[in-house]
Amino acid sequence: MSKLIAYKSRGEYKGEPIYPHKHNDGRYVASPSRFEVDYVHVDTEEELEALVRSGLGARMSSPDIKQAASLITADNIKFTDSSSPPVTTKSVLPKLSEEVELDVDSISKSRKEQAFLRSHISRGRTIAKCVLCENEYPLEFLVAAHIKKRSECSKSEKLDFDNIAALMCKAGCDDMFEKGYVFVSGGVVKKNEKRSTTPALDMLIRKIEGNTVENWAGSSTYYKHHESKFNK
Known part of the structure; x- marks a missing residue:
């Protein structure tokens, strides 16, 4: 049953x-x-x-x-079974992370880990906020973005599910952060003046520049690593 x-x-x-x-x-x-x-x-x-x-x-x-x-x-x-402890995304994620490590080229395993990580960070919400622009989107329009690139993380950092990733929207924030057009310094979103932009991109950056990220306390180490890669 x-x-x-x-x-x-x-x-x-x-x-x-x-x-x-x-x-x-x-x-x-x-x-x-x-x-x-x-x-x-x-x-x-x-x-x-x-x-x-x-x-x-x-x-x-x-x-x-x-x-x-x-x-x-x-x-x-x-x-129906209240005798066994509930299975949560956090309890499943370590196994999924290990599966990805064993087969880094597996798109299906990476997508599954991404889905679990996104659900874990959203805390059960089907609508959640992008950490950078602070706008609300349906969960499927958000990415559990690794603040420090997954390939650069230690094993313990990959397992730091509460802090290593944050929800970023597919409306532009995920790409702008991943490619270093913006970074977070002291908890505040800042434009990277060292990257060439266009008027259209500048307009998108201005909309989020100056916002304060709500996960700075737990994720500051990862944000600082990201800034060090692009703001140099």
Whole structure:
């Protein structure tokens, strides 16, 4: 019996139980939306549980119901086994990080680690703020950006999940930070005057310049490393 359960909310099978749907590839799917582009494919129900507890929905079905699997939101999924400790994204992340280390070229493993890290940082929210521009976006429009490049981190730094990464938006902040057009100094977003820009890029930078990042206290060491690479 699966630990995760939900119930059909309407139609002919209203009230019937449904369970995590195992796809043809043997994996399960969690997602912040019903759109396939946002699907996070996981290998075990434990990994699925962690993402559901972090706020993502899950595709669920029943062998007794001849209907396609449905994306069930997290607040409609129940956990039937209260005797075992809950599986969280933080408890799963060390194993995922190790998997990426063993196969650094695996896009699927990196994407899965990214999904878990993003869900961990968002603390179960499906809408969250970009740390640089402070605007709110749907979770799938945010990246769990490594403040210090992952390839340059020590093992202990890679496992510092609460501080090594921050949510940055795909509307420009992630790229501007990664490529060093902006850096964070003393907790404040600053333009990198040593990088050539264009009027359009300057306009984007001006919108975030001077903002204070809320994670400076825990992540200052990583921000300082990033600044040292570009502001020299």
